[in-house]
Amino acid sequence: MSMPQCGDAVVIYALALPFFIALGLVALIFKFSTFGGTRVRLVVGALALIGVVVATVGLVQTTTASAATVTGPATLLNVAPGKTIVKTLDNKARADGTAAVTYKLPAVPKSGTGVYASLRVRSANGAAYALQTRVYPTGKVQVTVKRVSNAGKTATALTGTRALTSSVKAGTPIALTLKVGGSTKVALTGTVKVGSSASQKISVTDSSTLRIRAKGKADFALYTSSSNPSTAVSLESSSTSGSTSASSNGTSSVAPGNQISGSSAGVPAGTVLTRHEGDIVITKPNTVISGLEVHGTITVKASGAVIKNSKIVGGKTPSHIGLINNVATGSSFSVIDSELVAAYPDSWWNGIYGSNFVVDGVNVHGVVDAVRVIGSNVTVRNSWLHGNLHYEADPLRNGTPSHDDSIQIQAGSNIVINGNRLEDAHNAAVQITQDTSKTALGSIQITNNFLQGGGCTVNIARTPTAVHPAVSGNTFGPERVFSGCAVIAPVANKPGLSGNTWSATQQSMATYTVLE
Structure with missing residues (x-):
């Protein structure tokens, strides 16, 4: 019989939580009532303590076992013309997993070539996979999946550019998710949701010799061209999940060389x-x-x-x-x-x-x-x-x-x-x-x-x-x-x-x- 894993523990505690809370409340009522003798009150008092402790542990477990998620006050990121800024979402390097962000433009730029926002995975040493959105001054949105390489200087489109039917206004939330998995063939699945419109899915497999196999962090990259005005982007929330071990698709091995990649070889x-x-x-x-x-x-x-x-x-x-x-x-x-x-x-x-x-x-x-x-x-x-x-x-x-x-x-x-x-x-x-x-x-x-x-x-x-x-x-x-x-x-x-x-x-x- 195998022991429950961390995820199993969360489910068990979550299901049992109402029972233990109820047990604690009932026991407390009996403890302070006049019903029963001293021995009974001691027993139910102990039950009250157990109920409260287990309920508290359950609450702690259901909170700390979740994936890395950042919510709360938005982070305002200011992008200067012709500059790129990168916000790391999670310090854990992953090969396979999913990242998500929601962002807003407090004001849609009235001129220029648009604002580029990219949710990136396997990001390390200037290489990454990116789900990139481009918001034009008209509010129109385009989305592409790209492979970034050459210290961030080269971006290769892995999909065609898709124009979304929904437009963006000031304050419209744009939600992105990007899932990555595999090594021999790297599977990428992204979704884009603009405001209350339905999510749009975009998928591709990268099996080229330049595919990115190494583990990397999840991050959020922003860029505006030199012809754009300075632009503010509000990062509303983010989350990351997935394995921190190497991808098992065609690369499981005991040879030390299997673990070598761009994150372990090259300039630190x-x-x-x-x-x-x-x-x-x-x-x-x-x-x-x-x-x-x-x-x-x-x-x-x-x-x-x-x-x-x-x-x-x-x-x-x-x-x-x-x-x-x-x-x-x-x-x-x-x-x-x-x-x-x-x-x-x-x-x-x-x-x-x-x-x-x-x-x-x-x-x-x-x-x-x-x-x-x-x-x-x-x-x-x-x-x-x-x-x-x-x-x-x-x-x-x-x-x-x-x-x-x-x-x-x-x-x-x-x-x-x-x-x-x-x-x-x-x-x-x-x-x-x-x-x-x-x-x-x-x-x-x-x-x-x-x-x-x-x-x-x-x-x-x-x-x-x-x-x-x-x-x-x-x-x-x-x-x-x-x-x-x-x-x-x-x-x-x-x-x-x-x-x-x-x-x-x-x-x-x-x-x-x-x-x-």
């Missing part, structure tokens, strides 16, 4: 970045770069460099040797708690390129190869490599499709790939080849990652001398071209497989596809 929340224009060349040993948004590339030419808490976006001229590289010298460096994404996408762009480096807690996306290894002593851990650039007609491949990988290993030994989330690459999550002009392949460990994507997810090519990568403790997600091909290798390069599982079934993944 709250870090203030200083914009740096132009390329950086490190020539002094043990140089530390921290807190920069680099609109250029970083080339390491002195050992011991540390690049942390920074965002590297490149410039307008792409570089195939990466946003960060040490190709010329092989000087050691580390990249920690940072984000790499090409601001100007191009098939030339790669992420981190070289040898003798450590990547820890880094979010790399929007490039062709997230990491390219051309020598020994490389560790990639606790990082999220995803959202690869892919071109069906890649000019660098004579118009054939891009061979984008999360990690491409071309040479080297003592290579460790541990505790990462690798996905979205079209060729492979890990591609192992041998560039005969470089160091021979040696020890390669691929452990405790969440891996998906590619034709086959781990692709070990034929090499001049045998190499036997250790592939252990990983979870293989459902996404790849050939569904059963988690690992492919020639017999001569047979990998060591142990402790790997399929995320969808939690069954062992203990075999590999032989490359003929």
Whole structure:
């Protein structure tokens, strides 16, 4: 027999509450009446006390077990022209759940392009799903579901724009709800209710490679264009509910890499970045770069460099040797708690390129190869490599499709790939080849990652001398071209497989596809 859960307790107390209150009142009447002797009065007195205590506990339980809800005096938010303000609704990060707000415009702007109000879920590190309303000076309302990315700079419409039949006047309440669930396919359901009109429902599923899987907070974002006057918005009420654990849709796993996402890899929340224009060349040993948004590339030419808490976006001229590289010298460096994404996408762009480096807690996306290894002593851990650039007609491949990988290993030994989330690459999550002009392949460990994507997810090519990568403790997600091909290798390069599982079934993944 299972014990009641918190929600069950609320129902039990709520149903029993009238009984205990009545018991307490009846017992009190008997206690102070002249009916019965001293013993009877003591008994009913005890019953009175029990009734009052249990009733009080019931009231407390029914109050504190509810979802996070904010009611009471409205919050007035003032939006300056051309500015965005964000109001966090709940500090708990959720993957699956529902958020709701009700807001009013004390006065509808008489000019400009309208007021944008967005209820957002899975909001973290500049990414979110948004149910956006736009109120025009005429009072007309449009609604759209969008995916926000690129530190809030990009908003991709996931639905068409829907014009509502109801109009807004000063003080008309606008109620929004947005429900999100899933990971392999993210289901979004929103409702909009204007005044006393019927609710309008809008739904969409996001299964693109750029879908947001990570947990995030619920918030309320407001924007007016620079042509608008300053606008006041009254936030009347809000509520949030849902699980604070990771979404179970296709991602349940024991591999630590399964929990890596934009909320755990990348620039820590709250870090203030200083914009740096132009390329950086490190020539002094043990140089530390921290807190920069680099609109250029970083080339390491002195050992011991540390690049942390920074965002590297490149410039307008792409570089195939990466946003960060040490190709010329092989000087050691580390990249920690940072984000790499090409601001100007191009098939030339790669992420981190070289040898003798450590990547820890880094979010790399929007490039062709997230990491390219051309020598020994490389560790990639606790990082999220995803959202690869892919071109069906890649000019660098004579118009054939891009061979984008999360990690491409071309040479080297003592290579460790541990505790990462690798996905979205079209060729492979890990591609192992041998560039005969470089160091021979040696020890390669691929452990405790969440891996998906590619034709086959781990692709070990034929090499001049045998190499036997250790592939252990990983979870293989459902996404790849050939569904059963988690690992492919020639017999001569047979990998060591142990402790790997399929995320969808939690069954062992203990075999590999032989490359003929």
